[in-house]
Amino acid sequence: MANDKVDVVIVGAGASGSVFAATLAKAGKKVVLLESGPDWQLGDLISSDFWGRRIKPASGPFLLEGKNPFGYVYQAGWGVGGAALHYFANFPRLLPNDFKVKSEHGRGLDWPISYQDVAPYYDKVAHEVGVSGDAKAEEIWRPAGAPYPLPPMKTFRNGEIWLKGFEAVGIRMVPAAVGMNSKDYKGRPACIYDGWCHVGCPIGALANPLVTYLGDARKAGAEVRPLSTVTRVLTNSRGSKVTGVEYYDAKDERQVQEASVVVLAAWAAQNPRLLLNSATDKHAKGLANSSGLVGKYMMAHFSSGTWALFDEDVQNYMGTTGAQFMSYERYDKTSHKGAFGSSFITAGSAMKTSDLGGFANARVDLFGPDLAVFMKRAACGLSRIGAFGEEMPNIENRIELTTDKDAFGMPMAKIIHSYDQDAQALWNANFEEGLKIARATGAQEVWSARGNMPTIHLMGGTIMGMAADSSVTNSYGQTHDIPNLYVAGPGIFATAGASNPTYTILALSLRGAEHLAANWSTVAG
Amino acid sequence: MHDIERRAFMRGAAMGALAFTVAGAAVLLTPAAARAQGVPLRKLTAAQAETLDALGEALVPGARQAGISHFVDQQISIPADEALLEARILNVRPPYANFYVAALGAVDRASQAQHAGRAFAQLEGGEQRSIIDGMRQNKLEGWQGPPAPFVYFVLRSDAVDVVYGTMEGYATLGIPYMPHIAPTKRW
Numbered sequence: 001m002a003n004d005k006v007d008v009v010i011v012g013a014g015a016s017g018s019v020f021a022a023t024l025a026k027a028g029k030k031v032v033l034l035e036s037g038p039d040w041q042l043g044d045l046i047s048s049d050f051w052g053r054r055i056k057p058a059s060g061p062f063l064l065e066g067k068n069p070f071g072y073v074y075q076a077g078w079g080v081g082g083a084a085l086h087y088f089a090n091f092p093r094l095l096p097n098d099f100k101v102k103s104e105h106g107r108g109l110d111w112p113i114s115y116q117d118v119a120p121y122y123d124k125v126a127h128e129v130g131v132s133g134d135a136k137a138e139e140i141w142r143p144a145g146a147p148y149p150l151p152p153m154k155t156f157r158n159g160e161i162w163l164k165g166f167e168a169v170g171i172r173m174v175p176a177a178v179g180m181n182s183k184d185y186k187g188r189p190a191c192i193y194d195g196w197c198h199v200g201c202p203i204g205a206l207a208n209p210l211v212t213y214l215g216d217a218r219k220a221g222a223e224v225r226p227l228s229t230v231t232r233v234l235t236n237s238r239g240s241k242v243t244g245v246e247y248y249d250a251k252d253e254r255q256v257q258e259a260s261v262v263v264l265a266a267w268a269a270q271n272p273r274l275l276l277n278s279a280t281d282k283h284a285k286g287l288a289n290s291s292g293l294v295g296k297y298m299m300a301h302f303s304s305g306t307w308a309l310f311d312e313d314v315q316n317y318m319g320t321t322g323a324q325f326m327s328y329e330r331y332d333k334t335s336h337k338g339a340f341g342s343s344f345i346t347a348g349s350a351m352k353t354s355d356l357g358g359f360a361n362a363r364v365d366l367f368g369p370d371l372a373v374f375m376k377r378a379a380c381g382l383s384r385i386g387a388f389g390e391e392m393p394n395i396e397n398r399i400e401l402t403t404d405k406d407a408f409g410m411p412m413a414k415i416i417h418s419y420d421q422d423a424q425a426l427w428n429a430n431f432e433e434g435l436k437i438a439r440a441t442g443a444q445e446v447w448s449a450r451g452n453m454p455t456i457h458l459m460g461g462t463i464m465g466m467a468a469d470s471s472v473t474n475s476y477g478q479t480h481d482i483p484n485l486y487v488a489g490p491g492i493f494a495t496a497g498a499s500n501p502t503y504t505i506l507a508l509s510l511r512g513a514e515h516l517a518a519n520w521s522t523v524a525g
Numbered sequence: 526m527h528d529i530e531r532r533a534f535m536r537g538a539a540m541g542a543l544a545f546t547v548a549g550a551a552v553l554l555t556p557a558a559a560r561a562q563g564v565p566l567r568k569l570t571a572a573q574a575e576t577l578d579a580l581g582e583a584l585v586p587g588a589r590q591a592g593i594s595h596f597v598d599q600q601i602s603i604p605a606d607e608a609l610l611e612a613r614i615l616n617v618r619p620p621y622a623n624f625y626v627a628a629l630g631a632v633d634r635a636s637q638a639q640h641a642g643r644a645f646a647q648l649e650g651g652e653q654r655s656i657i658d659g660m661r662q663n664k665l666e667g668w669q670g671p672p673a674p675f676v677y678f679v680l681r682s683d684a685v686d687v688v689y690g691t692m693e694g695y696a697t698l699g700i701p702y703m704p705h706i707a708p709t710k711r712w
Contacts, residue, residue: 367657
């Protein structure tokens with residue numbers, strides 16, 4: 001079935017798709033968002049670790065391979081809002097050294113833009129969604145910018161208790177920048193610090209897409225079609241332009257949505273899968289893939305967590321799931337001897353009893369009566385810190401289509417991912433430093449949260465760059481090969497940095513969407 | 526799911542209840558209540574449920590009474606998109622029943638191999654702990670099933686969920702639950 005042609009069809013109603021939708025709808029464009037999951041409302045965000053799992057996919061069409069398979073469901077989204085419906089809303093930005101890794105260190109890749117190109121959009125996003133923090137305090141590590149619109153969030157003992165330890169090893173901590181309201185902002189209430197951010201914030205104090213860009217997009221006339229799964233991007237006979245997408249609707253009926261511009265904002269793994277599955281005789285390797293780099297350079301973050309048990313009630317259930325304090329003190333690529341890559345440090349996250357980040361998984365080795373005793377102790381004195389580490393782009397970490405098919409007959413894909421020695425060395429270095437910090441706090445017991453090396457925040461796969469032979473998109477997310485086809489989200493990152501990616505996703509999406517709106521006739525004509 | 530159905534379902538969710546079938550009718554019950562009322566199992570056999578009860582209780586004291594078997598049984602009998610199991614976020618591929626049947630079978634086979642044909646539920650406490658330690662450390666020779674440490678982790682998570690993930694569990698630990706969307710009653 002064919003639908004009336006629209007100006008823009010956006011695949012995915014998460015963080016990046018919502019920004020494109022809001023910007024283009026406000027510019028007067030007719031926008032349709034196709035979202036494979038349900039149309040969640042704020043009232044669906046029940047404060048429960050059980051029920052929070054419903055806003056994540058029940059397994060996607062991906063097979064996981066490599067030495068460090070990318071376990072993605074915990075951090076993925078399913079439905080309107082995407083992963084940003086349940087993200088922690090930590091809003092650190094990338095720093096200038098992230099954009100020129102190849103030039104400055106002879107490894108990794110360079111971005112085609114610098115920090116200064118993105119900085120105005122960080123500031124703009126902060127004011128649009130409401131960011132709390134202390135921008136001035138961050139200037140010990142980054143160029144000055146606009147102040148955040150909201151003062152820092154409240155802090156609690158479970159975060160404050162670590163400050164002595166950080167000071168002992170020379171790490172300066174500043175108030176964490178977060179996409180949450182420390183005060184009422186733009187009609188949304190202030191946070192009440194009950195620590196359920198990770199299952200979704202139903203009061204809208206946390207800047208999820210429903211209460212920010214997606215809400216704006218709907219107000220400006222954008223249409224959201226939930227339970228609509230896109231399977232192919234369609235092109236004209238010459239292969240010079242995309243003409244729309246094929247998708248299956250809520251009744252599993254095939255539909256075609258024609259559009260002047262297509263924006264793929266599905267997910268860092270799903271976007272390459274769609275491009276590869278959209279191969280034609282004119283694009284035999286898949287769309288936008290003349291470089292052969294669609295699906296290549298997949299990247300992740302790894303976290304080195306450190307636990308501590310204190311002999312006082314640290315009220316670990318209070319606060320937000322994100323962070324109270326943050327630091328770029330180890331953000332230089334060579335901060336740790338024998339390792340390479342940035343680290344981003346956080347302290348002070350609220351905890352719950354169960355789920356992956358809960359009390360029980362602080363000591364996975366315990367069971368039976370020993371676990372019961374530990375749970376009692378943890379409920380009073382448990383706290384943790386974390387350090388995200390940066391993985392360098394590696395062409396061997398990739399997405400490939402498989403011969404297996406999903407329910408719509410679309411080839412599934414495999415995510416092949418392994419960490420290299422640099423990553424493992426950085427992971428270990430952050431564990432060692434974490435223990436030093438923890439011991440300096442005077443905690444009763446300290447230990448590392450070692451297990452399988454985690455894979456967090458999938459990025460890459462459709463990297464941006466200067467040229468069509470070495471990258472998939474330009475800095476706006478516009479594909480080099482097909483000018484009216486865009487990719488949005490962390491897939492276009494050229495390197496990963498160590499900062500939580502959503503703030504950068506929003507900033508890059510806003511930059512790309514504004515550029516598209518300003519150059520509409522050239523792109524869509 | 527239609528809006529009205531979904532709202533009714535989510536109201537039930539807020540109470541911590543799941544949809545069980547009693548005398549042919551769907552009713553909302555907590556897993557503990559379903560167990561207490563002897564609600565028939567849908568997917569698990571009596572033997573599988575006995576193994577799961579015993580394993581859950583050995584992993585997390587209180588899991589049996591909290592209804593771990595009824596919880597898992599109900600969850601693996603509904604569409605995967607609606608499932609609340611931790612298996613969902615651990616990248617277990619649906620249908621989840623396949624994982625649980627394979628995992629519970631592997632536990633009993635390991636138990637029978639080491640203890641003269643006795644299933645896990647028939648073991649003494651120390652014997653059960655030894656099997657679990659072997660699973661945790663991947664030291665059970667001849668294990669046949671999903672990776673033993675993963676089975677340990679998933680089933681331990683289920684047991685933690687039903688004992689500590691509920692409002693009652695929070696109360697047991699003496700910490701406030703503090704929901705945004707207030708449940709109308711405790712689990």
